[in-house]
Amino acid sequence: MKKIVVALVALLPLAGTVQAQTVKDLLETLKVKWNTPTEPFKMIGNVYYVGTDGLASYLITSPQGHILVDTVMPEATSQIKANIEKLGFKITDIKYLVNTHAHIDHTGGLAELKQASGAQMVAGEADKPLLEGGYYPGAQEDTALNFPPVKVDRMVREGDKVKIGDVTLTARETPGHSPGCTSWEFSVGDGDATRSVLIFCSGTVALNRLVPNPTYSGIVADYRKTFARAKDMKVDVLLAPHPEMYRMQDKRALISDGAPNPFVNPGEFNAYAATLEKAFEDALAKQTADAQEKKG
Template sequence: MKKLIIALVALLPLTGAAHAQTIKDMLATLRAAWDKPTEPFRIIDNVYYVGTAGLASYLITSPQGHILVDTAMPEATSQIEASIEKLGFKVTDIKYLLNTHAHIDHTGGLAEIKQASGAQVVAGERDKPLLEGGYYPGAQEEAALNFPPVKVDRTVHEGDTVTVGNVTLTAYETPGHSPGCTSWSFPVKDGDATRSVLIFCSGTVALNRLVGHPTYPGIVDDYRKTFARARDMKVDVLLAPHPEMYDMAGKRAKIADGAPNPFVNPGEFNTYAATLEKQFNDSLAKQTAALEKKE
């Protein structure tokens, strides 16, 4: 998976028909890994993994209704719905659909699940036009990156909350990966302890252009602001849109009755964010050098 993502980044200098065809072919390869099924399971307390093996989707439950954070590729929506039902919950009990960022691999099923559940879609304000237009920022012409548009019922900013029953999620603006990239934080019970969970939006560069004609204005400053705030954030449980970002499979294999929950790992987020910052700086330097050479 990591090699495929690196290959996607390598596409940035390409233009025209070759660029479009290469992105289409690369996404076809990624789909095979992203759409692979996996069994749903409880991560901690009332938080469940209902995504595919390659793309995360989280169900946060309460007696008064549920919150679903992110979907996967459009063709994997039925997997998410089946996983929710397999755990004993109902899609029709979902009250809110929260999105971390407006990319096809995390928004593909929003429109379909919204229709099936009647839930409200909530996202960062700067991602609203992307979600309602169904396109990747700065790449409206890339049909391979398009996804089913979905109406956003509510936009959020820093510190805004979404509540269902006794569950409250707080929005954190962490832009860069997308303009409205939003991370979601909330407390959970771990035995007698209370833990802080963060569903981190993302901080990878991916297909984003940082220089020349950037994916969107101010993208470099946005990344830097996100990395700066990440250094001081206190997180006990790191979750993210791609399961490999927090070794979901490895931790899942270590779950055992009566043992400490392997998903509780204070400081993991800060270490991961520092790695992302280095990758960002490397990408910025490479893209700058490539632009200067071209000019």
């Protein structure tokens, strides 16, 4: 199944040019993996995985309340709730809902969880209209990509912080995948060490059109801004909205009392970002060539 999902994700750059029905069928296939349950677990410090087998959701805890980063598909929101409670935490203790980017597979449960928890909704400024409209940018007519709209209580830009107790998340603008794509940087304790953690929004092209009719104006420059910023970021622990982006299951299997935490891997983010940059430039070249061929 893992190989099938990776193959399907690799096809997504082409999906922007196919019929809406094909996108719907592709999503239905991906949901098989995305909605498969998995046991929640402690990743490192006060960070817990509470998502599904195919989509990540992170609970960052403190005695003063918790932060939930991203949700999953709308129909799998109940799994997040059950996972949080299974770990011994309360939904009503979530004080902030934080989003990386406004796509259905990471926003599907935000509205429901906001109502259940009373938490404030925080997201990148440029993604606010998408979250409140419940649609994919540049594809408002494709209802297969719609999700339950959610009111954004606070918009963030580069360097803005979300604080509760001794937890501080710093917003890092990494646009391209969505206009307001926001990665979240923070520190956690790991035994006697302090580790820098980054929940990276994304840098894949996915459904986005780069040329000649871009998903949104300035998208190419945004991707390049993100890849330039990534080169200077120092990250000990890479996390992301899709667990395969950082080999979550492989690392989870290596967790053992007394052993080094397998999620600590300095340099992994920079290497991963470099592969994304190459994939982006390849996609841009292909979309440009396809557009020129159509013009004749």
